[in-house]
Amino acid sequence: MSDPPIDxxxxxxxWEDDSPGNAYYLDKESGNVELVQQGLYDLRDLTDxxxxxxxxxLYVPKPSPGQLRQDLLDFAGxxxxxxLARLLDVALESPTPLQAVRSVLSxxxxxxxxxxxxxxxxxxxxxxxxxxxxxxxxxxxxEDFTPPE
Numbered sequence: 001m002s003d004p005p006i007d008x009x010x011x012x013x014x015w016e017d018d019s020p021g022n023a024y025y026l027d028k029e030s031g032n033v034e035l036v037q038q039g040l041y042d043l044r045d046l047t048d049x050x051x052x053x054x055x056x057x058l059y060v061p062k063p064s065p066g067q068l069r070q071d072l073l074d075f076a077g078x079x080x081x082x083x084l085a086r087l088l089d090v091a092l093e094s095p096t097p098l099q100a101v102r103s104v105l106s107x108x109x110x111x112x113x114x115x116x117x118x119x120x121x122x123x124x125x126x127x128x129x130x131x132x133x134x135x136x137x138x139x140x141x142x143e144d145f146t147p148p149e
Contacts (some may be wrong), residue, residue, distance in 0.1 A: 004029075004030055004031040004047075005031050006026070006031040006131070006136070007031055007032055007033055008127070010025065010032070010033040011033050011060065011127055012120070012123055012124060012127060013033075014033050014035070014060045015060060015061075015063065015123055015126065015127050015130075016063060016123055017062075017063075018062055018063050020038050021037055021038055022035060022036070023035075023036040023059070023060075024036070024059075024060040025057040025058060025059055025060060025137070026057065026058045026060055027051055027056060027057055028056055028057070028058060028136060029056050032055075033060065034050070034057070036050070049095070050098045058134060061130070063123075067122075067126070068098060069077040069092070069097065070096070071095055071118070071119055071122050072088075072092055072098070072101055073092065074118075075101075075114075075115055075118050075119070076092065076101075078088065078118075079111065081108075081111075084104070084105075084108060084111060087104045088101060088105075090102055091103070101115065102115075118141065
């Protein structure tokens with residue numbers, strides 16, 4: 001019997017969620033990503049299940065602020081419009097740089113789409129590395145999950 005596929009899209013969403021009240025766990029048996037959040041109706045049942053079967057569940061780490069900042073800097077370095085590049089430099093100094101960058105890029109649909117593609121590619125790469133490091137994903141899943149270049 002083969003292992004069930006991992007819900008990669010849910011895993012990417014969990015990986016990107018930096019909300020302090022949300023915690024995610026990958027169920028290695030089912031491939032599902034489980035959300036643990038204070039307001040959930042079945043929170044006690046879910047946390048009990050995770051505690052009782054620690055070998056089955058793997059905590060999905062929160063994104064590192066340093067990684068996001070580096071992604072933003074790397075992307076800003078690829079912007080060729082000097083006016084937009086200056087605005088991005090200012091946005092990177094914001095207390096919420098991701099929101100500021102999205103606001104700056106919202107006036108340029110092409111650059112906004114390019115940023116989302118760039119960010120998604122970086123997150124997918126980190127997820128694949130994390131899965132490989134934890135010896136979870138089957139090679140075929142990792143290959144299928146690789147975004148087109």
